[in-house]
Structure formats: C-alpha cells, structure tokens
Amino acid sequence: MQSKVFQLIVDNTSGVLSRISGLFSRRGYNIESITAGTTADPKYTRITIVATGNDEILEQIEKQLRKLTDVRNIKELVPENSVYRELAMIKVETVNADQRVQIASIVDMFRAKIIDVADESLMIEIVGNTQKVDAFIRMMQGYNILEIARTGIAGLSRGKDSVVYLP
Numbered sequence: 191m192q193s194k195v196f197q198l199i200v201d202n203t204s205g206v207l208s209r210i211s212g213l214f215s216r217r218g219y220n221i222e223s224i225t226a227g228t229t230a231d232p233k234y235t236r237i238t239i240v241a242t243g244n245d246e247i248l249e250q251i252e253k254q255l256r257k258l259t260d261v262r263n264i265k266e267l268v269p270e271n272s273v274y275r276e277l278a279m280i281k282v283e284t285v286n287a288d289q290r291v292q293i294a295s296i297v298d299m300f301r302a303k304i305i306d307v308a309d310e311s312l313m314i315e316i317v318g319n320t321q322k323v324d325a326f327i328r329m330m331q332g333y334n335i336l337e338i339a340r341t342g343i344a345g346l347s348r349g350k351d352s353v354v355y356l357p
C-alpha cells in the first residue's frame with residue numbers, strides 16, 4: 191500500500207465535498223486525510239486528499255475524480271515538487287511545574303507553541319510536515335495526552351509554472 195496526495199480545484203458549491211467523499215465510500219476507497227478551503231477566487235475550492243492503495247486503486251481514484259462535474263482540475267502533488275503542512279493541537283495533562291518545564295523544552299525543540307495554559311493541562315500547536323507532527327506526538331507519549339486534533343495535510347506545488355488558472 192502506498193499513499194498519493196491529490197490536489198483538486200472544484201466549484202465552490204454546496205454538496206461538493208459530500209459528492210467527492212461519497213465517491214470514495216461507494217467504491218470502498220480509503221481517505222487518509224482531506225482538507226478543503228476556498229482559493230484566491232471564491233468561486234473555487236482547493237481540496238487536498240491523501241489516499242492509500244496500490245497503483246491500480248490510486249489510478250482508478252484519479253480517473254473517477256476526473257469524471258465528477260464539479261472537478262475543474264486534478265493533479266498529484268509529488269513530494270519532491272510540493273510543500274505539505276499539517277496542523278495539530280495536542281492537550282497534555284500537567285501535574286506539576288517540573289512537567290511544564292520539560293514539556294516547554296520539547297515544544298521549543300520542535301518550534302511548536304503553547305497556545306493555552308490551564309491549571310492541569312497545556313495545549314500545544316505544532317505545524318509542519320506529517321513526519322514532524324508524528325515525531326512530536328511520539329515525544330509526548332511519556333506524558334498523559336488528553337486530546338489530539340489533526341487537520342490532515344494541505345499542500346501546494348512549488349513554483350509558478352504549476353499554478354492552475356481557471357476562467
């Protein structure tokens with residue numbers, strides 16, 4: 191099994207995300223992550239999907255996505271020509287001041303941020319590629335992680351040549 195990152199430019203219409211995710215569920219394909227947001231032109235939405243499967247399944251996913259009327263453009267974001275980022279928020283229980291200092295030290299090493307402090311917990315924000323986020327979460331395993339929220343990746347191709355211009 192391998193992963194592929196697809197970037198779709200779709201019409202910004204109601205139900206478009208449902209139609210795209212429905213395509214995956216009807217065919218039993220797996221979505222590892224999906225993010226969506228409007229583009230510089232509010233008529234369009236950029237959707238980044240990470241899908242897993244063998245070569246045949248990933249090829250079929252791309253073909254099926256191209257058939258949807260809402261999809262204006264689709265391309266694979268290959269790692270060497272793209273930049274990916276993910277946001278994660280991690281809430282960690284803290285029982286004493288020493289733990290807070292230890293956690294703050296790890297947060298600094300990863301260039302993360304403490305975004306909320308409560309009596310018995312810290313909330314941390316980390317942004318980076320998936321490997322960085324995963325490594326940070328592994329470092330936090332020695333503490334009591336109360337909650338994790340991850341966005342999944344958002345990505346763009348490098349350079350100006352790959353920009354998609356729609357009418």
